[in-house]
Amino acid sequence: MTPANMTIDATTNEDLFLDYIESRDVSLRNELIERYLYIAEIAAKKFAGRGVDYEDLYQVASLALVKAIERFEPERGIKFPSYATPSLIGEIKNYFRDSSRVMRLPRRDTEQLKKMNLYIQEYLAEHAVKPSPRQIAQYLDITVDRVLEVLEMKQADNVMSLDSALAIGENCSLGNVLGQEDESFEQIENHDFIRYCMRLLNDTEKRIIEQRYVGNKTQKEVADALNVSQMQISRMERKILAKLAKVYRK
Numbered sequence: 001m002t003p004a005n006m007t008i009d010a011t012t013n014e015d016l017f018l019d020y021i022e023s024r025d026v027s028l029r030n031e032l033i034e035r036y037l038y039i040a041e042i043a044a045k046k047f048a049g050r051g052v053d054y055e056d057l058y059q060v061a062s063l064a065l066v067k068a069i070e071r072f073e074p075e076r077g078i079k080f081p082s083y084a085t086p087s088l089i090g091e092i093k094n095y096f097r098d099s100s101r102v103m104r105l106p107r108r109d110t111e112q113l114k115k116m117n118l119y120i121q122e123y124l125a126e127h128a129v130k131p132s133p134r135q136i137a138q139y140l141d142i143t144v145d146r147v148l149e150v151l152e153m154k155q156a157d158n159v160m161s162l163d164s165a166l167a168i169g170e171n172c173s174l175g176n177v178l179g180q181e182d183e184s185f186e187q188i189e190n191h192d193f194i195r196y197c198m199r200l201l202n203d204t205e206k207r208i209i210e211q212r213y214v215g216n217k218t219q220k221e222v223a224d225a226l227n228v229s230q231m232q233i234s235r236m237e238r239k240i241l242a243k244l245a246k247v248y249r250k
Helices: 013-023 026-046 054-071 080-099 107-127 133-140 144-156 183-199 203-214 219-226 230-249
Strands: none
Touching: 013 026, 026 054, 026 080, 026 230, 054 080, 107 133, 107 144, 133 144, 203 219, 203 230, 219 230
């Protein structure tokens, strides 16, 4: 537990998680959220400019961050950023998927569309031509404008599957010819960004980041190596990450 004479700000992230898991104190959870909000900012920034407002993505990522904090188990030896980042990205991708689903028609429109399709098929089979909108309107006892409206809804709901066969080759589907994102480009971009950020740090800051996130060392181990207190390392790490997050948002 955190000693009574020690402020929350001076508590390491690891100890703060242990305190929250034991007490479930809302103030401790809010402090954890504040300390790790930069992860939500980075995740939202990564998907910005793809047809969804940044603020919406940031809200989705922030809610996912709260869920990750609730589920996190420090005893597994995994650092929280490594644990939470995939969850936040997954939630954002789910949000994109849900936002892009095909329009769902109201029941009244669906019923009229079914009747309309049945009449069109029967008329086509008997006369070898499709009925006009006026003929459909007379059959269903609705206006011509309503017929045109329902037909337009039908077109909006008619989306080609990625498995649909194309005429350009045998066993070739739409999904086969769509481009895919090359992960190597993202890796190169991330590598260049990291190199740029490291140039902005002094030697001590570089050493802290390298030992914490490359060497996977604890704050105490880094503090012992630099002959400083763990509290100093915690403060410096927070400042460094805040600096890098600010650079990323530019």
